Amino acid sequence: MAVEALLSTRAQRAFLLTILIQGIVVLTMVAVTFAFVAEHVEFSTQRYKTLPCYLSLFALAEIFELLMAFDALRLRNVIQLIGILVFHGALIVFAALQVHETRTALVGAPDTADFINGDGPGSLWKKVLPFLIVSPCVIAVSWFSLLFWVRQLYFEFGWAIFHVVGANPAFKVMYRYYQIMICLLKFDFFCFTGVTMQLLIVVLATNSAEFGLTIAAIPIVLVLLIACGYAVQREVKWLMSISLVIMLAAETYFIYKLVRFYSPDSRAQYESTRATLTVFTIVAFLILFTTFAIGLRCFSDFDKGLRRSKEHDVTVTGTKKYSQTSPLPSPGDGNGNMSERQSSYLGGGHLEPRISIE
Template identity: 70%
Template sequence: MALEALLSTRAQRWFMVTILLQGFVVLAMVAAVFAFVEDNVDLSLSQYKTVPCYLALFILAEIFEVLMAFDALRLRNVIQLVGILIFHLALVVFASIQVHETRAAVVRPNTTNPRGRPLDTSSGSLWHAVEPFLIVSPVIIFVSWLALIFWIRELYYEFGWAIFHVVGANPAMKTMYQFYQIIICLLKFDFFCFIGVSIQLLIVVLQTNSAEFGLTIAAIPVVLFLLIGCGTAVQREIKWLMSISLALMLAAETYFIYKLVRFYEPSSQEQYQTTRATLTVFTIVAFLLLFATFAVGLRCFADFDKGLQSAKLHDITTRRKQYSSAVVVDKIGDHDDEEQGQQYNAGHQLQPRISIE
């Protein structure tokens, strides 16, 4: 079966259009909220920092989702498509939480705002101006999620032959390759959740001169090494690197537990007040994703040296290139055969031949 070109089918094109369109609309809504708040309050004050953080996270989320969607289509990865569907639903939850968090930030009853709109819930207040934009965002994301379900269903049937092209018809190889796809997908989502937690901590909460700020900065390269190292180890079946990666995952789990304790510890809970809900959700999701990555990583480690490495290094994109090259060579060969036949016949018409099947 031929491997079709990227974005050559209706389902692929409309899948990308749906993600891009909702991304533009949602970012426009978030940017409008940011503009209203920036014009009316001092964003350098700690209680209002949740708004620029909200904008930064959604920019990161939309860029990440577009890249993940394109990558899933490129790799013909159904598992990653399902991951995108779950991620998109998580964006609905995140956008809904932001309605509450933004309200907590901008509604300050009995407080005079020298820069503009009142900070209560009256018709002319800042909250009244931004509330419609905050509500539109989760609605748009949810509607686009329903559309994505339809397109991913079509892509599921379209990509049915992808794994067969890579590993053949062996059921054991197919299962091992699916676990490999799962851990690569989990590592990508681990990256987003960790960066999301770090952005919130560095922008909104922590002071640059605090020890916790230094700890958060130091954790970034360690976790990035963990994710990149694990991806490289599982693809190339490097046992010592995979062992280090699995050990670092346990250390990272301890880091997330430490952060959760800090969010609600009496001595530090005040500094996390404006973003505690979002930080808690992100940290718990990051913890669960990393735990799932550790579990699947153990399974993938057990599959090392069982003949799957070639399939990992030569994925569906390599197969597509090989197929395209073969088609070109085949066409050139046919053209050469035709020219040789014409020379051999010296311009005389061939007589009909009888073929006996």
């Protein structure tokens, strides 16, 4: 069993290449749709702002997914690979929603032959519809490919996790929650950015109070996520406590936005993007709440001997390998005396050498 170098195996290269290829295909389809519509309409008109928002979100999503995939391979993070699968599935839903959102924006006079506003044969809507349909289909096909490669990577990365935390089951559970927490913080960033981008591009007037509130929330949330990631890795209790409190406060922001989407006095301005905004906001709310819950679990694991392992995550870039026929690396190598800390955690009992790869 070996800790393979980054991108040195077929599964790693295929996983990253699958995401790259589907991203190029999808962004091409979205760009073609955007170009066709741009020839005939003005995007400054409120109802047509869905298209530039659609292109921006997909560009952000594809770049984010590619970076997350590379990061997961670099860290040998199985939890993050699973998160990418969930994220990819969400992209299928988002791409399907955009077919409806684009139709809402383009079709102002249903059942007519009007090229710009109609939905009959030869209309602008019929012209761009095939390109809109290709996106969710390509993402769906690539999802099954990713599922296969993640399964291969799951077995490949098992030894890397053992090398970080050893065979102690309790340490593996704590480390798994830590990985989930870090992964959730990254997805929190995307969801918040996605909601904010839609609001700033499609909905809000620059002279409105809500626009200013949305702009002000950006640095606050980014600082929160970075601070929380640092706190959970370094086990800084006071900073983690503040981060958890601010997370609860941030939940009220998402509730406020949901109310605004459907309030009689403001629902009209969200007409063309209400479905997508609602989905993004609910998902962001749920992920942030889950982050808060996992954060409490990680907080309870502070000072139990895992800090050095968290500070030295697996980031293999060379070709050094460990074999089961060779002496096993000590779980404490480079991380302090891990064996002593594991023994202390289990009440001072002697730890028998064993391997349990998950």
